Amino acid sequence: GESVGLHLPTLSVQEGDNSIINCAYSNSASDYFIWYKQESGKGPQFIIDIRSNMDKRQGQRVTVLLNKTVKHLSLQIAATQPGDSAVYFCAETHTGGFKTIFGAGTRLFVKA
Amino acid sequence: EPEVTQTPSHQVTQMGQEVILRCVPISNHLYFYWYRQILGQKVEFLVSFYNNEISEKSEIFDDQFSVERPDGSNFTLKIRSTKLEDSAMYFCASSERGGTEAFFGQGTRLTVV
Numbered sequence: 128g129e130s131v132g133l134h135l136p137t138l139s140v141q142e143g144d145n146s147i148i149n150c151a152y153s154n155s156a157s158d159y160f161i162w163y164k165q166e167s168g169k170g171p172q173f174i175i176d177i178r179s180n181m182d183k184r185q186g187q188r189v190t191v192l193l194n195k196t197v198k199h200l201s202l203q204i205a206a207t208q209p210g211d212s213a214v215y216f217c218a219e220t221h222t223g224g225f226k227t228i229f230g231a232g233t234r235l236f237v238k239a
Numbered sequence: 240e241p242e243v244t245q246t247p248s249h250q251v252t253q254m255g256q257e258v259i260l261r262c263v264p265i266s267n268h269l270y271f272y273w274y275r276q277i278l279g280q281k282v283e284f285l286v287s288f289y290n291n292e293i294s295e296k297s298e299i300f301d302d303q304f305s306v307e308r309p310d311g312s313n314f315t316l317k318i319r320s321t322k323l324e325d326s327a328m329y330f331c332a333s334s335e336r337g338g339t340e341a342f343f344g345q346g347t348r349l350t351v352v
Contacts, residue, residue, distance in 0.1 A: 159338055163282075170243075170330050170343035171282060216282060224338040225270070225287040225295035232281055 139236040146204040148233045150217035153198060157219035161227065162191060162202045165214045171229075174202070174215075204235075212237045241265045243344035245331050251350045252321055260316045260347045262331030271314045272332040272341060273306065275299070282330065288314065289337065321351045 140146045152160070158179040163171035177184045177191045177200075184191050190203040200217050214234045220227040244263045252258050264271050273285040286296040288306055305317045314333075318325055328348050332341040 161340060163343075165282075168345075170332075170346050173340050173342070176340060218282075220338045222338040223336075225289065226272070226284045226297070227341055228284060229274075229282040 136231070137234045137236065139238060140207050142209060142237055142239050143206055146202075146207045146211070146235060146237075148202045148204075148215050148217075148235065150200040150202075150230050151198055152200060152217070152219050152230075154219060154228070155198070156221055157228075158221050159219070159224075160191070160193060160200050161218045161220070162189075162200075163216045163218060163229070164211075165216065165232070167213075171216060207235075207237050209237050209239060211235060241342075243331055243333055243342050245329075245344035245347050247347060248345065249348045249350070251352060254323060254351055255320050258318050258321055258349065260318075260329050260331075260349070262314045262316075262344055263312050264314055264331065264333030265342055266312070268333035268335050268342075270294075270334045270337050270341075271306075271308070272334075273316045274330045274332060274343075275327040276330065276346075277327045285316075285329075287337075294337075318349075321349075323351050325349060326351045 161176045162174040165171045175186045175191050188205045192201045214232045216232045217230045218227045246261045271288040274282050276282045284297050286300045287294045303319045307315050328346040330346045332343045334341040
């Protein structure tokens with residue numbers, strides 16, 4: 128069956144350091160991957176996405192890496208700030224698909 | 240910036256009662272979704288809706304659940320006879336196209352007592 132999972136449930140980093148959040152997926156049919164950030168009491172918020180024809184995509188302070196060989200996805204946050212503290216979910220879907228499958232989530236703590 | 244809005248923010252209901260959760264998706268979006276999140280757990284897909292019909296649903300979305308787009312702006316989730324285990328955050332989302340970025344509302348916290 129399809130599943131998207133995360134390697135670590137929590138991650139604690141020092142303010143200013145870089146953060147790396149990892150994710151494994153199992154559905155080879157997925158061709159679109161998304162990272163969402165969820166702050167306490169709020170809905171998931173889109174951070175960055177990547178399609179399966181790419182292996183890297185950069186945004187503002189964030190980079191997503193996709194390794195299709197080992198079905199691995201990662202989110203890198205540069206110069207982590209206190210405002211980055213949240214739960215991060217990887218998610219997968221496919222072009223024209225009607226649902227997005229979320230992983231379990233990683234809680235990022237940023238220490239000042 | 241356009242956003243998905245959900246009402247109410249918190250709903251408390253007695254077991255066995257019917258509840259309707261309401262959502263106003265982003266106006267030019269064509270795909271609509273409901274997800275739920277039990278406290279501390281991951282976000283689970285319930286149902287997607289496109290072209291005035293259900294396009295996909297999960298095992299969670301049984302006969303107790305229904306969705307409706309009663310007019311051009313609202314999208315509702317009805318739970319006919321609530322159970323204790325239906326207590327969760329329910330998120331509505333919408334997207335411009337299928338298989339693309341979905342925008343989520345702030346959620347409705349449903350508490351069944």
